[in-house]
Amino acid sequence: MSTHRNLANELARRFTKLMGGEATSGILLIVVAVLAMAAANSPLADLYHGVFHHRLTGSPIARLDSLHAWINDALMAIFFFVVGLEIKREVLDGELSSPARRRLPVLAAAAGMATPAIVYLATAGLAEPAQRGWAIPAATDIAFAVGVLGLLGRRVPASLRLFLLTVAIVDDLGAVVVIALFYTAHIELGWAMAAVAILGALVTCGRMRIAYTSVYILLGLALWFCVLNSGIHATIAGVLLAFTIPLRPLRGDSMALRLEHALVPWNSYVIVPIFGFANAGVALAGSGLSGLFQPVPLGIALGLFLGKQAGIFAAIVASDKLGFAPRPAGASWIQLWGMAVLCGIGFTMSLFIGALAFPQHPLLVEEAKLGVLAGSLLSSLLGYAILRLPPPAAH
Incomplete structure (x- = not known):
């Protein structure tokens, strides 16, 4: 157990050093969001929207008839696969591996x-349809939040x-469950049963300790295709596949750790930036920033900026004072408040849920983007300012 844990730590350390520190991916997302907004509010706006939403007549998969659909349904399945690997590692061999360790992060994430x-x-x-957006401000963007911490x-x-990383990982698991339960309108039973059969085959491969990565990849592609056609969002297949990948060493090699650390750079520096650029561009023409005060964007912005920090910080305080679980060692209450504020950075997962919440209402999708960007910006600025304060003097 300690061997593959040390391997994971060493790979993570080298990768962080190579890419210039953990702030890099967060800064990249900020740049991507600015570029998307600039493109959507410039003479290039028609080109920007046309590239992502123009119908692809030669697409090999009928359901993926635009570049935007390929990004959100196929490329993001890889993102969710990495999220699933991270969740599995933390639950089996990390900060969520024992009841004592997971009490506070789970409580804080739920609140x-x-x-x-x-x-x-x-x-x-x-x-309706506004109430369908209730889950949009419930997610935290790990890359953005950790990027601000890196600065x-x-x-x-x-x-x-x-602690922030652990809360964000539990938060991601909650978001996956929400997507599966609340944003699936209709299920095609035949495709769903085929997906269950393939998932069973993957579980069997894991129990038989099959060590060939290609077997899991081929079955994973088949699982994704069946889930895509079942009506359940295709990205759920990425999480399900991740949960079947063996974490314990096979022939001296942990397949889950190897895949996670091979895909983390692609996730952070390719997949999420592409998703962000394709989804963060919102046109301000006609409404300007006054559009932020419409019910949907205002609710999202306030949910991220006020709701996140209130829920997480209150959970930490109550847990510590009632003896349920102590607050993180070495962190002051001011620092914990700053961390709770940073959890209001919603970007990737919030934009993703926003697109799922209003599939028949493109105007509300655009309003949701504005609310996500506003709430995330306010949370990052205030969280950074709070954590810049000098630590309290030791007594």
């Missing part, structure tokens, strides 16, 4: 998903960084 949803519904209302360097204690 950090429920409170933004309540704030959103209180602002946007319960009427702060040693001002942030290691325990706080680890």
Whole structure:
């Protein structure tokens, strides 16, 4: 167990050093968001939208009839595959591997998903279709939040960084469950049964300790295709596949760790930036920033900026004071508040859920993007400012 854990740590250390530190991916996402907004509000706007949404007549898969669909349904399946590998590693061999370790992160993540949803519904209302966006402000973007922490360097204690990562991973698992349960409109039973059969074959391969990565990749592609045609969002296949990949060493090699660390650079520096550029561009013409005060974008922005920090920070305080689980060692209450504020950076997963929430209402999708960008920007600026404050004097 310690062998593959040390291997993972060494690979992560080398990768971080190679890419110039953990702030790099967060900075890249900021640049991508700015470029997308600039493109959507420039003379290139028609070209920008045309590239991603123009119908692809020669697409080999009928359901993926645009570049935007290929990005959101195929490329993002790889993103969710890596998320699934991270969740599995943490649950079996990481910060979520024991009840004592997972109490506070799970409680904080649950409160950090429920409170933004309540704030959103209180602002946007319960009427259709607006109420379908309740889950948009419930997600935290790991790359963005950790990127901001990276800019702060040693001002942030290691325990706080680890806690934020753990909360964000639990948050991602919650978002996956939400997508599967609440954003699946209709299920094609035949395709769903075929997906279950393939998933069973993958589980069997894991139990038989089959060590050939190609077997899992081929079955994983078949699983993705069946899930895509079943009506369940195709990215769920990425998570299900990840859960079947062996973590324990096979022939001295941990397949899950090897795949995770091979794909992390592609996730951080290719897949997520492409997704961000394709989805973050929102036209401000006609509404300007005043459009932010419409019910949907305002509910999302307030959910991310106020709901996230309120839910997570309140959960930490209550847990510590009631003796349920102590707060992270070495972190002051001010620093914990700053960390909770940073969890309001929603970018990748929030944009993704926004597209799922309003498939028949493109105007609401654009409004949701504006709310996500506004709430994430406010959270990053305030969180950074709080964590820049000098640590309290030791007594």
